[in-house]
Amino acid sequence: ILFSSISGLLGGAAQANYAAANTFHDALAHHRHTHNLPATSLAWGLWAHTSTLTADLTSVDQARIRRTGLRPLTADQALALFDAVAFGDAGLPLVVPTGLTSTAEAPPPLLRGVVRQTRRAARTASSAGSTPAAGFTGLTPEQRSAALLDLVRTEVATVLSHPHPHTIPPDRPLIELGLDSLTAV
Ligand SMILES: NC(=O)c1ccc[n+]([C@@H]2O[C@H](COP(=O)([O-])OP(=O)(O)OC[C@H]3O[C@@H](n4cnc5c(N)ncnc54)[C@H](OP(=O)(O)O)[C@@H]3O)[C@@H](O)[C@H]2O)c1
Structure with missing residues (x-):
């Protein structure tokens, strides 16, 4: 089981090196699967519980993350998702355990099938986008x-x-x- 981050899939402000390092984890899991070796990369979304890694996130950072539709996972939710992967039998190389809101101002393209863009933001984007x-x-x-x-x-x-x-x-x-x-x- 590899601990990776959703930022490798979605990108994130000022996280280029972090995103690349996490994508390496995801790729390693895929590589092992092609050799019939076990590995699952968990590309976590944000955990609500503050860690050393997330202690420096400011309210502006948090707001930016919220605008993408990501909702922090409680420890209980995260651990339940971990158990589902670790003790499940899906055997997938990549799983993305994350909290999501149903609508958001600026969902990244990868999430647009699951997080609806709020109407106001969509209007601004489409009038600017055209x-x-x-x-x-x-x-x-x-x-x-x-x-x-x-x-x-x-x-x-x-x-x-x-x-x-x-x-x-x-x-x-x-x-x-x-x-x-x-x-x-
Ligand atoms: N927290 C989140 O919301 C979140 C979201 C997505 C992905 N992740 C991923 O989940 C993992 C854990 O994140 P976290 O938030 O719990 O980070 P954290 O609070 O910074 O904890 C990192 C842990 O890794 C240990 N560590 C760091 N460098 C090490 C080394 N060279 N050798 C051995 N151990 C080392 C640290 O040990 P010491 O305490 O002894 O320094 C610490 O226990 C990370 O890979 C992170 O990218 C976290």
Whole structure:
């Protein structure tokens, strides 16, 4: 039994190296299966119980995780899932024990079949997704600047869990607002 993380499957802000290391576990389990050797990689979602690993998660991190539709597992739930895998006979190379909400603001593509995107978020994404540029045609240059500022502020506020997007100062570098290049992407 290998302890891996769902971040290897979904990615996660500032977790590129962690994601890669966990995917190695998942791949090792697959590799062993091709040689008829036992192995199951458990790609855990977040546990509610704070560990050394999760002690540094801030409320902003927690909010970002919630927006993806992941819900922390209680220890009882996690242990029951562990038992189901360890003492079950499915013999799968990869199992993803995680808590999920039924709807979320920004479910990653892999979860979209099980976590519905909330309607408000879906609308924002689809109006922005049908290329923001399309919405800008027909606007005057001044209106375009305002619409673009509004779009960037909305996106930045979502990532930072900022409650008042319109107060985000447009002349302040994103890095000073707490966005590094990865969160910006
Ligand atoms: N907690 C979560 O929500 C979560 C979610 C997804 C995946 N996971 C995965 O689950 C596993 C456990 O996570 P955790 O949150 O319980 O982490 P943790 O609190 O940091 O515990 C890690 C454990 O690994 C031991 N350890 C670290 N380096 C070691 C080494 N070189 N040799 C032997 N033991 C070593 C530590 O021992 P010491 O205490 O002696 O240092 C500690 O007992 C990790 O693989 C993590 O990626 C956790």
